[in-house]
Amino acid sequence: VLRRLDSNELAGCVLAVPIVNVFGFIHQDRYLPDRRDLNRSFPGSATGSLAARMAKLFMREVVAVSTHGIDLHTGSNHRTNLPQVRADLDDPQTRRCALAFGAPMVIHGEAPAGSLRKAVAKKGIPVVVFEAGEPLRFDEAAISIGVDGVLRLMAALGMRDGSADPLPGPIVESRKRSWVRARRSGILRLEVGLGDSVRDRQRIGSIEDVLGGNSVPMRSSHAGIIIGHTAKPLVYQGDAIVHIARNPQPVVWDNLAKA
Numbered sequence: 001v002l003r004r005l006d007s008n009e010l011a012g013c014v015l016a017v018p019i020v021n022v023f024g025f026i027h028q029d030r031y032l033p034d035r036r037d038l039n040r041s042f043p044g045s046a047t048g049s050l051a052a053r054m055a056k057l058f059m060r061e062v063v064a065v066s067t068h069g070i071d072l073h074t075g076s077n078h079r080t081n082l083p084q085v086r087a088d089l090d091d092p093q094t095r096r097c098a099l100a101f102g103a104p105m106v107i108h109g110e111a112p113a114g115s116l117r118k119a120v121a122k123k124g125i126p127v128v129v130f131e132a133g134e135p136l137r138f139d140e141a142a143i144s145i146g147v148d149g150v151l152r153l154m155a156a157l158g159m160r161d162g163s164a165d166p167l168p169g170p171i172v173e174s175r176k177r178s179w180v181r182a183r184r185s186g187i188l189r190l191e192v193g194l195g196d197s198v199r200d201r202q203r204i205g206s207i208e209d210v211l212g213g214n215s216v217p218m219r220s221s222h223a224g225i226i227i228g229h230t231a232k233p234l235v236y237q238g239d240a241i242v243h244i245a246r247n248p249q250p251v252v253w254d255n256l257a258k259a
């Protein structure tokens with residue numbers, strides 16, 4: 001994104017933080033040395049745990065001087081995500097940002113307690129999370145949707161000229177999501193992928209033993225679109241396997257223009 005911005009043609013200021021959790025970056029692990037999750041430690045505290053102090057620092061140095069926020073994520077460990085924007089679509093300003101990003105999927109929801117998104121939204125600052133791909137992997141298709149989305153959102157905010165931006169493809173909106181969990185431990189044979197539409201109770205794969213026997217079919221818990229799935233072939237009973245965005249609705253261009 002930074003390489004595609006020309007500061008001479010920029011209205012406003014971009015605060016780019018490529019790595020928020022420096023410990024996580026060095027150790028290639030989401031959790032801090034004190035075993036806390038930074039993205040469940042917001043808004044933090046100047047006298048609290050290491051995680052709380054890092055969160056507080058970020059709130060003071062970055063959030064407090066910002067008018068809009070984009071939080072760029074991958075799926076968590078051993079999971080991959082369809083490129084998607086998560087945001088509070090009931091807030092008109094945030095909805096406008098979420099749609100302007102132009103990712104193929106926009107998912108409404110309240111942010112988890114302690115997350116950066118939640119703490120930023122609480123300050124009245126429109127914020128969107130872009131989720132795409134797997135941790136520790138470069139997924140070029142997902143990255144380019146993210147880069148284009150950040151630039152498109154900046155154009156929508158009047159920070160840059162977006163007349164040469166690629167048009168986003170169709171956007172689908174969902175307000176509810178569910179995980180399908182493994183009914184037993186074993187070797188997973190997934191038969192669906194990111195972006196696939198599934199019907200309620202549709203077969204989406206199977207879990208079998210090491211010799212391929214005792215195969216138990218997996219069925220989708222709801223109709224919808226697959227927005228994430230495990231990337232591991234070995235699963236335990238109860239593991240989250242497939243993430244479904246329920247009741248997907250196309251966002252019509254007319255609405256987007258008005259957004």
Ligand SMILES: [Zn+2]
Nearest residue numbers: 073074075131
């Ligand atoms: Zn995330």
